[in-house]
Amino acid sequence: MEPKNPRRRLLLFSVGAVLILLACVCTGSVPDDPVAPTPFTSSNNNNNDGNLVSDIPFEAVVQIWAIVDCGSGQLESWSGSGSIVSPDGFIVTNAHVVLSDRYCNVEDLLISMTQAEDRPPVDTYYADVYQADEGLDIAIIRITRDINNDLIDNSTLNLPTVGLGSSAELRLGDPVVIIGYPGIGGETITLTRGDVSGFTSENPYGDRAFIKTSATIAGGNSGGLAATEDGQLIGIPTQLGYGGEDQYVDCRTLADTNRDGIIDERDSCVPTGGFINALRPIRLALPLLEAAQRGEITITDTSAPQxxxxxxxxxxxxxxxxxxxxxxxxxxxxxxxxxxxxxxxxxxxxxxxxxxxxxxxxxxxxxxxxxxxxxxxxxxxxxxxxxxxxxxxxxxxxxxxxxxxxxxxxxxxxxxxxxxxxxxxxxxxxxxxxxxxxxxxxxxxxxxxxxxxxxxxxxxxxxxxxxxxxxxxxxxxxxxxxxxxxxxxxxxxxxxx
CATH class of the missing domain: 2.60.120.560 (Exo-inulinase; domain 1)
Structure with missing residues (x-):
């Protein structure tokens, strides 16, 4: 059998495609409902349909860039979104956004803050991973340094936050708002509306291990905000339950597209995977958030199938x-x-x-x-x-x-x-x-x-x-x-x- 040379094509399409449809082993208890802090709200406005959007906290949504080394030096390779859940800088996102993969080591995480809905986010901070569960595809990161890489006093940040809602109260047909940076179709923050279209069970997380939604969620939104109409965080868009085929999930700098012999930020990113149509309920992130707030740093993989x-x-x-x-x-x-x-x-x-x-x-x-x-x-x-x-x-x-x-x-x-x-x-x-x-x-x-x-x-x-x-x-x-x-x-x- 004569060999062929498809490995470079495999590289383009294999990274970031994390489709895990396997049962997970949970570590720690999972609360039924979070206690919601006071949500951050933006200025009063109405959308074209007359629905109040004053409670949608778009300023609490950030873009996260993974600064990676794939063997040819550091570059900003792939991005995702995240939601600030505490004024002192804790952010909920996806594990695959902030962790290394087979091909690239994540050296740092650049946090770009949303300052206006019609302008690109501004590079403002760097963050560290405190908690990550690859099986859940949920991570908690924390802002630790300013744009000059100097340590900051987190108690003085006073960042905009999103309140935590109750995913247990969701019903079929309830409206869902998705906010994030999709990575394709523009550089500004994007809002997508949809409805709760169903729920998916998974041991040991129960009947609501995933929330299915009718909203089309492009890949850069992975890890971002899924909220109720009044701006309460109830889910985290994740690749684990995506259902699209031959569509884009993530856009990563993986190939020498400009043919200068170096894979770096001057190359075009390579879209991989599919559109997301599932959310992890926020309740599954709470044990990780609580551990992070205690100062614990843990990266686990509960994805081993049983x-x-x-x-x-x-x-x-x-x-x-x-x-x-x-x-x-x-x-x-x-x-x-x-x-x-x-x-x-x-x-x-x-x-x-x-x-x-x-x-x-x-x-x-x-x-x-x-x-x-x-x-x-x-x-x-x-x-x-x-x-x-x-x-x-x-x-x-x-x-x-x-x-x-x-x-x-x-x-x-x-x-x-x-x-x-x-x-x-x-x-x-x-x-x-x-x-x-x-x-x-x-x-x-x-x-x-x-x-x-x-x-x-x-x-x-x-x-x-x-x-x-x-x-x-x-x-x-x-x-x-x-x-x-x-x-x-x-x-x-x-x-x-």
């Missing part, structure tokens, strides 16, 4: 211990990469950076559970490897990829007519030991359900119905560092009835 691989009645279908080359596997060798059966393993050698090599077996199935032993014989540091299913090689390659990486990340993606689309990831999991030599990978491709487990623990699930059947196989690739050698052994396949 589900099982999709199964039904299973029947053993195929096994290969690679003691000999049976001709089932696609093998090749060239300067960029090689795949061969040697020494009782199927050996992948990837010599180039940003390169993928895959080997489909000459076996086709509909619904399968696949297990394989993985040995990283020659690490690259950030190489990835995994299982492919439903491979279809017509005029272009089409298949699902379920992978983990040496540095502790996972992803499920699909390759459609030689184009990548990430279904979930790349995100980090504590279940993936960083720098380990040996893993047991298990992948399920059953109906429209896809899942991958590492050493018996599921790290990712996704739902997609693009491909219903096809060949199975294995894959390995590199990112920034070349020279990855991965050995696969004890390949087992069971079909699912």
């Amino acid at each position: 589900a099982e691989l999709p199964t039904g009645g299973t029947e053993f279908a195929f096994e290969d211990d690679f003691s000999s080359d049976t001709g089932v596997w696609g093998t090749f060798s060239n300067d960029a990469a090689s795949i061969q059966v040697s020494g009782g393993v199927l050996q992948f050698q990837v010599n180039n950076d940003n390169w993928y090599a895959w080997s489909p077996a000459d076996l086709s199935y509909d619904d399968v559970i696949i297990s394989v032993d993985v040995n990283v014989n020659s690490p690259a540091g950030d190489g990835d490897f995994g299982i492919i299913c439903r491979y279809q090689d017509t005029e272009a390659s089409n298949f699902y990829g379920l992978e983990i990486s040496e540095d502790g990340y996972y992803a499920i993606w699909k390759y459609v007519n030689d184009e990548f689309e990430v279904l979930t990831g790349w995100d980090q999991s504590n279940a993936i030991a960083v720098g380990a030599s040996n893993y047991i990978l298990t992948a399920g491709c059953v109906g429209n359900q896809l899942a991958i487990a590492v050493n018996g623990e599921i790290v990712a699930e996704a739902t997609d119905d693009t491909f219903a059947s096809g060949q199975i196989g294995l894959i390995a690739g590199t990112f920034e560092s070349p020279g990855l050698q991965v050995n696969f052994d004890n390949f087992l396949v069971s079909t699912v009835e």
Whole structure:
């Protein structure tokens, strides 16, 4: 099988796409209703419909820029929104807005304050992360420095704030106001109206783990203000429950768009993901806010799924211990990469950076559970490897990829007519030991359900119905560092009835 070079395209579309549809493990108690402080209100005005908008606290909504280092120096890469909830500078936002991802380290957070509804926000402060829960995708940050990076006395800030409402009192059809900086379509603050269209349950957060809304919420609004008509904060727009397809969630500086050889602030941002249509209720942020106000600093990941691989009645279908080359596997060798059966393993050698090599077996199935032993014989540091299913090689390659990486990340993606689309990831999991030599990978491709487990623990699930059947196989690739050698052994396949 001749390798192809899609890794750079994967980079453009995989970052920031954080679609987590998995059950979470909660830390701490979750109160039913917050005690609302006195809300900040703006000047009295009426909108064109005659509805009073005097209580919508747009000045308490900020734009948050992540200052990151992606390997070529610091730059303002991606942005989100946040809501100031205390005069001394605590801000509620999304975890994915303020935390590092696989490709870039967040070095600082620039806070741009809203001063007028018809002008861009003004860079005013820097902030630090106090609390973040990646499973909830909620974070609490606090303004700590002025624009000159000097420490400030928080007690003197007296910032505009938004009052905390009660998401438990919401009903279907209740109006919702979304305020934030969408990142596309202009630089000024944007207000979007919608209605409560439903609720989504999730263990252990109950029947209102998500609030669904009819409002179209563009990605830069992620982490911003979702309020009642009288300006009470009742939800946080989040990627976790978004339902759009092929639309933009975040806009991140990830590619050398001006072709000057450097990825920096002079490049155009790359939109990724989809429109958001879900809110996290504000009650889920309260334990984090209370911990932050006590001065505690904690970053947790409660996103580890507690589900099982999709199964039904299973029947053993195929096994290969690679003691000999049976001709089932696609093998090749060239300067960029090689795949061969040697020494009782199927050996992948990837010599180039940003390169993928895959080997489909000459076996086709509909619904399968696949297990394989993985040995990283020659690490690259950030190489990835995994299982492919439903491979279809017509005029272009089409298949699902379920992978983990040496540095502790996972992803499920699909390759459609030689184009990548990430279904979930790349995100980090504590279940993936960083720098380990040996893993047991298990992948399920059953109906429209896809899942991958590492050493018996599921790290990712996704739902997609693009491909219903096809060949199975294995894959390995590199990112920034070349020279990855991965050995696969004890390949087992069971079909699912």
